[in-house]
Amino acid sequence: MTTAPEVGHPTVWLDIDGAVGILRLDRPPLNVLDRAAQSALRAAAERAATDERVRAVVVYGGPTAFSAGGDIKEMAAMSHAEMVGHAAVLQGAFDAVAAIPKPVVAAINGPALGGGCELALTADARICGTEARLGLPEVLLGVIPGAGGTQRLPRLIGPAKAKELIFSGRQVGAAEALEMGLVDYVVPTDLVLDSAVQWAQRFETGPALALHAAKTAIDGGLATDLAAGLAIERSVFAGLFGTQDRSTGMRGFVTDGPGRARFSGR
Template sequence: MTLPEVERPVVRLDVDGAVGVIRLSRPPLNVLDRAAQVALHRAAEQAAADDQVRSVVLHGGPRAFSAGADIKEMAAMTHAEMVRHAAVLQAAFDAVAAIPKPVVAAINGPALGGGCELALSADVRICGTEARLGLPEILLGVIPGAGGTQRLPRLIGSARAKELIFTGRQVSAAEALELGLVDLVKPTDQVLDSALQWARRFEAGPALALHAAKTAIDRGLATDLAAGLAIEQTAFAGLFGTADRTAGMQRFIADGPGHADFTGR
């Protein structure tokens, strides 16, 4: 889609070595108005296209990941305007989910509504002990509109997702970990460093194989097992024409099964 110009850099991509850090910068709570959604879409496309970037971190700063969409902006919209607005919002989050590289969300403070849906667009979620997550849209008389009703059930199961979406309640970091909504909980001041450490594991990794693995998993989840296995088979065979596969197998043959993997372990 053609993206309109935005006046301020409310979201930006910083490249730190092989890691692209997509930073939300609309204090105090990183509310995602239309300008932020457009800027997020651009940052995701930049991260996807930059060959230097091997993995991505989503970060909203030490106080808040994102409190969601701009309710005041949406309250003034007509139905027709909301149809267009919802398309822009979902396209931004879809662009994040489609980044063909490992993506980790570093979550401090609230990740609510659209903020939680943005975190769901990542592959892995690391949050601080003071983080709060939830989809409270039902309390406003609407439902999640940027992937929440689809990505959350796929992540934690339909029954648990329905309870959270039907009630709109927020969960603590500890409960989010128990539910499987996040993957790791760290002290607040360690969240970004932990996310960067996770992301840097892939700086020397086989980019094409990582892309193929992510694509096979994501596309497979959207279909039945037989179709998913066919997707996997095609992706697996396709990698046999790449330099990454040649180098990886030659290294295995030379060093044996005990050699260190690309993450340095």
């Protein structure tokens, strides 16, 4: 599948193919994310979040590499004061992907290391090829993950497994990543993008507001205790009763049976 970039930067852009937005990293050979690419990533993610044509998003690094992470040469030249100022910018780029109020899937080929793995963690699901490698090797450089890895990885696979990966800095292959829950599906390398697009296409005509609400409730609940999470759920659940999607969905169920409604996203 080839489409012309609709918005973006020479290293990161958003392609829109039907109702699927493909957030593409294009800084060969390894899609290293320097400061310019981080800014472009945030801009593309914010565009995907607000573009009404986009109902789901695929994050894709290409057929040979997802991303090898941050630009080590660039970071090695930064002082403590510079990184104190930049750390929020770094996290902000990844947070923008996590905050996309639509289903997001990472399509992973080759290495997804350091910041690349952290970027994959911002997605709602991860599909990887059989030759993919994932890991957070920052401790081997004398630092720790700084774009969400110490927070998102434990929430995904549990603190013990997350600590083992972060403390050791080791990389895992596709089979082990699937076993520990780091990725959700493993497919042949040449089918990664198509599989991710097919995953995203399931939401083309779905209830956009309900999907947004579900993502808000789940992600918001994970960041707090059970009582506060239930309050979030209660609020967004009740809020949907003022939407056209709720009216359409329930009316369609009553008159036509489940799965027949056509949603507007309003």
